[in-house]
Amino acid sequence: xxxxxxxxxxxxxxPHRRRAILHEYGIFIALILLAGILSVSNEYFLTAGxxxxxxxxxxxxxxxxxxxxxxxxxxxxxxxxxxxxALAGIVSASLVTTSATAGVxxxxxxxxxxxxxxxxxxxxxGAVSGTIVSYFSxxxxxxxxxxxxxARGMTLIYGGGRPVxxxxxxxxxxxxxxxxxxxxxxxxxxxxxxxxxxxLNRTRFGRYIYAVGGNAHAAxxxxxxxxxxxxxxxxxxxxxxxxxxxxxxxxxxxxxPQAGIAYELDAxxxxxxxxxxxxxxxxxxxxxxxxxxxxGVMNNGLDLMGIESYYQQVLKGVLIVGxxxxxxxxxxxx
Numbered sequence: 001x002x003x004x005x006x007x008x009x010x011x012x013x014x015p016h017r018r019r020a021i022l023h024e025y026g027i028f029i030a031l032i033l034l035a036g037i038l039s040v041s042n043e044y045f046l047t048a049g050x051x052x053x054x055x056x057x058x059x060x061x062x063x064x065x066x067x068x069x070x071x072x073x074x075x076x077x078x079x080x081x082x083x084x085x086a087l088a089g090i091v092s093a094s095l096v097t098t099s100a101t102a103g104v105x106x107x108x109x110x111x112x113x114x115x116x117x118x119x120x121x122x123x124x125x126g127a128v129s130g131t132i133v134s135y136f137s138x139x140x141x142x143x144x145x146x147x148x149x150x151a152r153g154m155t156l157i158y159g160g161g162r163p164v165x166x167x168x169x170x171x172x173x174x175x176x177x178x179x180x181x182x183x184x185x186x187x188x189x190x191x192x193x194x195x196x197x198x199x200l201n202r203t204r205f206g207r208y209i210y211a212v213g214g215n216a217h218a219a220x221x222x223x224x225x226x227x228x229x230x231x232x233x234x235x236x237x238x239x240x241x242x243x244x245x246x247x248x249x250x251x252x253x254x255x256x257p258q259a260g261i262a263y264e265l266d267a268x269x270x271x272x273x274x275x276x277x278x279x280x281x282x283x284x285x286x287x288x289x290x291x292x293x294x295x296g297v298m299n300n301g302l303d304l305m306g307i308e309s310y311y312q313q314v315l316k317g318v319l320i321v322g323x324x325x326x327x328x329x330x331x332x333x334x
Contacts, residue, residue: 027275027290034294038301045304052183056251058296059185060244062289064263065270066196067240069288070233072271073200074213075280076133076140078237082263083151084125085245086256090155092118092246093164093255096171102164111170118246119239125151126238130231144234148264155257165254175250185247192240196285209233213280269316270295272323294319 039045064081071078095114097103125147132143177184200206211219212229220226244263249255274291276283295316302312 027273027287027294031290031294031297034297034301038297038304042301042304045301050300050304054293054296054300055186056183057300058292059183059189060248060251061263061266061270061295062189062292063192063240063244063247064267065274065288065292066192066285067237068264068267068271069196069274069276069283069285070200070209071140071237072213072268072276072278073209073280073283074230074233075216075278076230076233077144077268077278078126078129078234079141079144079264080125080129080147080151081237081241081244081267082260083148083155084122084238084241085248085260085263086258087125087151087155087158087245088118088121088242089245089249089259090159090164090255090257091121092242093167093171093249094159096168097164097166098168099164099166102159102162102166108168111168111174114171115174115246119242122242122245123235123239126235126241127231129238130234133234134227134230159255159257161257163254163256164249167250167253167255172250172253175247175252185251188243188247192243193285193289200285205229205232210281213282215281266295266316269320269323272320275323278324 035045044050064085068078068081092114094102094104095107095109095117096111097107129140129143129147132138132146133140174184174188179187200209208219208224208229211222211224212226216226219229245255245260248259252259270291271283271288272278272291273294274283274287274289276287298315298319299312302315
């Protein structure tokens with residue numbers, strides 16, 4: 001073998017290095033390529049206004065997807081986040097509306113109370129799902145599917161099937177305001193992402209989450225309280241769903257009982273596209289954020305190109321299946 005061939009086999013273009021680069025940075029490369037293609041296809045794609053719109057569209061799904069990442073890392077799934085978001089949105093909105101018929105007695109209350117109640121509603125729903133999964137050994141799919149239906153029903157009962165309009169400006173600010181020129185929902189996503197990254201990468205709790213997802217039996221043998229970890233991640237997912245629901249209500253100006261329908265699919269898609277394994281134990285929160293951005297960029301680009309939402313759903317389904325197939329192939333190769 002010549003020295004040139006030897007250098008090629010050991011250099012940047014060696015097969016094992018290419019595989020390592022794609023494994024580590026493939027999701028970032030995919031986002032850059034997608035953005036590049038769309039920027040060439042439409043002159044408005046890279047405008048400041050459109051980029052701000054993409055980030056706004058991504059923020060709510062990003063918050064949901066981060067909560068979903070915690071659950072999927074343990075080998076579970078949470079199908080209820082869309083319904084929980086709707087419930088938290090309408091409960092919190094009823095406390096800060098000026099409508100005499102849609103609000104609770106004494107409304108409007110301070111925005112801080114509404115935020116606490118909305119987060120509490122989300123955490124409570126997640127805690128119920130976590131209890132059923134962790135301590136009654138019910139499969140996560142079944143438990144959260146039941147919560148999906150129950151939370152949607154509670155939303156309709158609580159609001160009487162009607163929207164809650166006329167939210168006070170202070171509450172609307174969390175959905176329409178800005179901090180130093182950055183939209184508030186984007187700031188909220190950045191804060192949630194930073195906290196999630198710190199928890200998963202710098203705390204014992206984060207290590208335990210990966211351990212439970214990697215091998216629950218081994219984790220239990222090592223002294224980890226597997227039930228408590230599983231309970232906790234569903235509570236986290238519920239709390240972030242509550243936050244997402246309030247951001248959505250504040251952004252639209254009213255809480256709708258049908259809000260959040262199929263949002264769980266986008267959240268799962270972002271997590272899976274971002275490289276988190278559905279089997280648990282493998283994944284990064286940065287991948288989830290990029291996965292959410294890919295979905296946001298794709299939806300925005302297709303809208304600019306005038307492609308109907310039906311085709312967008314088909315493409316999203318193909319992306320999910322393709323990401324799972326890649327994950328399975330990677331697992332088998334390992």
